[in-house]
Amino acid sequence: MATYEAIGYFGGDFVVEGAGNILFVGSRVMLDPGWDASTDARKFTLSDNDNTLNGDTCNDEVGDDSDQSATVEDAQGNAIASGQAYSEAYFTFSAPDGTVVYANVIEIGGTIDGVVTSEPIQPGGDLQRL
Numbered sequence: 001m002a003t004y005e006a007i008g009y010f011g012g013d014f015v016v017e018g019a020g021n022i023l024f025v026g027s028r029v030m031l032d033p034g035w036d037a038s039t040d041a042r043k044f045t046l047s048d049n050d051n052t053l054n055g056d057t058c059n060d061e062v063g064d065d066s067d068q069s070a071t072v073e074d075a076q077g078n079a080i081a082s083g084q085a086y087s088e089a090y091f092t093f094s095a096p097d098g099t100v101v102y103a104n105v106i107e108i109g110g111t112i113d114g115v116v117t118s119e120p121i122q123p124g125g126d127l128q129r130l
């Protein structure tokens with residue numbers, strides 16, 4: 001089983017341009033300018049025997065990969081959740097410098113535990129959904 005750590009974000013720390021919380025293609029979103037990794041980050045420790053972050057298409061709110069699990073901690077190291085985890089939704093964004101950022105909304109048992117991204121997100125920087 002491979003284990004890896006990822007810095008995650010709380011969905012509520014993202015601000016969608018024009019209010020609302022639906023991300024259409026072309027929508028702009030940014031991480032709260034006041035976001036501070038030392039107090040606001042979420043640490044995801046993901047464990048799996050394959051390299052694919054599976055979703056819950058076949059087993060809704062349970063997850064399609066029975067040995068794909070996560071523990072989630074807040075920035076202070078307090079446990080938030082743990083268990084079988086899956087990607088509930090997946091988005092691709094363009095960062096201000098043109099970098100493509102992949103973002104997965106991680107759930108455990110039907111509860112959203114945060115968003116993990118392929119690149120660190122800069123607070124206050126505009127991301128545009130591709």
Ligand SMILES: [Ca+2]
Pocket residue numbers: 048049050065066067068
């Ligand atoms: Ca697996």
Ligand SMILES: [Ca+2]
Pocket residue numbers: 048049050051052053054065068
């Ligand atoms: Ca997997």
Ligand SMILES: [Ca+2]
Pocket residue numbers: 056060061088
């Ligand atoms: Ca689902």
